[in-house]
Amino acid sequence: MPLSAPCPSPPLSGSLALGAPASQVAQTCDVDEQAALLQGWNQRYEQLSAGSFEGRVTSLHLGPIQAWREFSSQALHQTGALRAGQLAIGLPRSIPGNTMFCNRPCGEGHAIVFSGDGPFEFVSPGGMEIIDFVVDQASLDPYLTACERERLQAQLAQPHLRPVSAHERWRLPILLADMQDCLAPTAREALPPRQLDEMAGDVLAAIAAVLRDGVEGDADEQLSYQRRAHIVSLARERVVATGADGTLTVEDLCQALAVSRRALQYSFQEVLGISPQSYLRAVRLNGARRAIKQGSSVSDAALAWGFWHFGRFAQEYKALFAELPSHTGKRYR
Numbered sequence: 256m257p258l259s260a261p262c263p264s265p266p267l268s269g270s271l272a273l274g275a276p277a278s279q280v281a282q283t284c285d286v287d288e289q290a291a292l293l294q295g296w297n298q299r300y301e302q303l304s305a306g307s308f309e310g311r312v313t314s315l316h317l318g319p320i321q322a323w324r325e326f327s328s329q330a331l332h333q334t335g336a337l338r339a340g341q342l343a344i345g346l347p348r349s350i351p352g353n354t355m356f357c358n359r360p361c362g363e364g365h366a367i368v369f370s371g372d373g374p375f376e377f378v379s380p381g382g383m384e385i386i387d388f389v390v391d392q393a394s395l396d397p398y399l400t401a402c403e404r405e406r407l408q409a410q411l412a413q414p415h416l417r418p419v420s421a422h423e424r425w426r427l428p429i430l431l432a433d434m435q436d437c438l439a440p441t442a443r444e445a446l447p448p449r450q451l452d453e454m455a456g457d458v459l460a461a462i463a464a465v466l467r468d469g470v471e472g473d474a475d476e477q478l479s480y481q482r483r484a485h486i487v488s489l490a491r492e493r494v495v496a497t498g499a500d501g502t503l504t505v506e507d508l509c510q511a512l513a514v515s516r517r518a519l520q521y522s523f524q525e526v527l528g529i530s531p532q533s534y535l536r537a538v539r540l541n542g543a544r545r546a547i548k549q550g551s552s553v554s555d556a557a558l559a560w561g562f563w564h565f566g567r568f569a570q571e572y573k574a575l576f577a578e579l580p581s582h583t584g585k586r587y588r
Contacts, residue, residue, distance in 0.1 A: 276317050276451060278438035283310040286331065293323055295389070298335030304381050305329075315434050318455045319394035322387065322431055324348075329381045337371040337389065342411060344368055344462055345387045346419065346427055352380025357414045364424075366465050369414035386431055388462055398463035398506050402515065407466055423465050430458050433564040453563040460504060467516060483522035486514055490523075490531065494538055499546070499559050505531050540575050543568070548587040553580045 283289045286300040289310040302308060309328040315321070330352070337343055345367035347354065354361040355378040361367065369375040370392065379385070392411070396404065434454060437446060478486075490508050497503045508531065509516050523531045539560040546556035554565055557580075562568035572580045 276438050276446070278313070278315050278435050278440070280311065280313045283312075284308055286310075286327075286329070289325075289327060290333075290335075293325070293387070295321070295338055295341075296335045297337075298333060301332040303330040303332055303378075306381075313435060315431070315438055317434065317438065317451065317458070319391040320455055320458055321389040322434065322458070324384065324386050324431060326384045327379065327381065331377075331379050333377040333379065334374065336374045337369070339371040340392055341371045341389055342368070342392045342395070343370070343375075343387060343389045344465055345385050346424060347379075348384040348386060348428065349382070350380065351382045354379055354383070356416055359416055361416055364418060365416040366419040366423075367414075368411065368417050368466070370411050372412045373414065375414045386428055388427070388458070390459065390462060394459055395463050395466070398460050398504065399467060400506065400509050400515065403467050411466070417465065418468065419465050420468060423461065423468075426461050427465070429567075430461055433567055434458070436566070437564060447558070449558055450563040453558070453561050456504075457563070460506070463506075478518060478521065480525065483518075484526050486512060486519060486522040487526040490519065490534075494535065499542055503535065505535065536571070537575065540572055543572070543580070544576060544583060547580055547584050550588070553584060556580070 281292055283292070284307065286302045286308055289308075289312065290296075290298045290300040292312040292314060294314075306329060311326045313324040315323070347361065347363055347365070347367075350361070350363055355376075356365075356367050357369075357376050367377070399407070437450070437454060489512050493508060493511055494503065505516060505519065509519055512519070514522075519531050523529060523534055527534060529537075539562070543556040543560040543562065546559060547553060551559070553569075557563075557565055557568045562571075569579055569581075572578075576583070
């Protein structure tokens with residue numbers, strides 16, 4: 256996959272404070288330049304395959320989150336370590352050859368997970384693209400139940416490969432692309448703090464979803480229909496009481512109702528036929544629609560109900576209501 260831009264290009268600016276909202280793209284012709292672009296990893300690359308090197312790194316910073324989309328034209332042996340207290344998740348987007356993480360074969364159905372508790376080693380083929388998220392581990396606490404955090408503690412101390420669902424493999428790259436749109440130099444100066452907070456929250460929730468998969472027990476599958484209907488009823492009451500607050504999450508419901516995420520998932524699927532995430536999103540879209548009908552601007556209504564990427568909001572709004580939010584506004588003015 257050749258790159259069209261000339262080489263070399265300047266590295267990412269060193270003036271950006273870690274966590275400052277930013278989006279930048281750099282292209283390189285050298286493995287050491289490529290490794291240096293992933294700031295804070297203390298990383299070393301060795302080129303293994305023959306030929307000129309071409310690489311590209313899209314770098315995003317937002318609060319406790321760093322994210323990268325990285326392409327390398329040659330096979331690499333990568334070693335390094337994170338800062339203490341950090342956690343990384345990598346998702347290979349294409350694997351055109353042998354890929355190993357800490358001496359284990361890695362496939363496209365895996366998430367690469369490691370923390371600042373120890374070093375990592377990664378062998379990647381030429382032509383591979385991967386997306387990476389690095390977060391402060393403490394920033395994930397609000398998105399995991401106490402039981403999930405306890406069960407994950409030992410797992411996250413060691414680098415490992417984690418199976419990842421098709422939904423999360425789709426969700427995280429979409430979030431990365433949306434972040435890049437919103438954090439581009441021409442866009443980010445106009446972003447209100449709430450929009451940035453919502454953006455960070457969605458990314459942290461998606462990372463937590465990858466980590467929690469498989470950490471709950473089978474007992475959650477044995478709930479009676481009456482118990483599940485009661486859980487859904489209590490959850491709906493909680494959602495209604497919260498009102499116009501796009502920050503309500505599935506984790507909030509789990510904590511408030513003292514149930515596991517899996518129990519909540521099974522309950523909503525059996526009683527309403529949709530996931531709790533889909534239910535919350537539908538409630539938020541309906542709330543935004545009512546706000547638009549009452550005279551709010553589309554952007555104000557979207558932000559009030561937790562939608563930080565206005566283009567994505569318009570797509571989801573149209574998918575549910577068969578019209579764009581701007582059309583709703585025109586009909587009720």
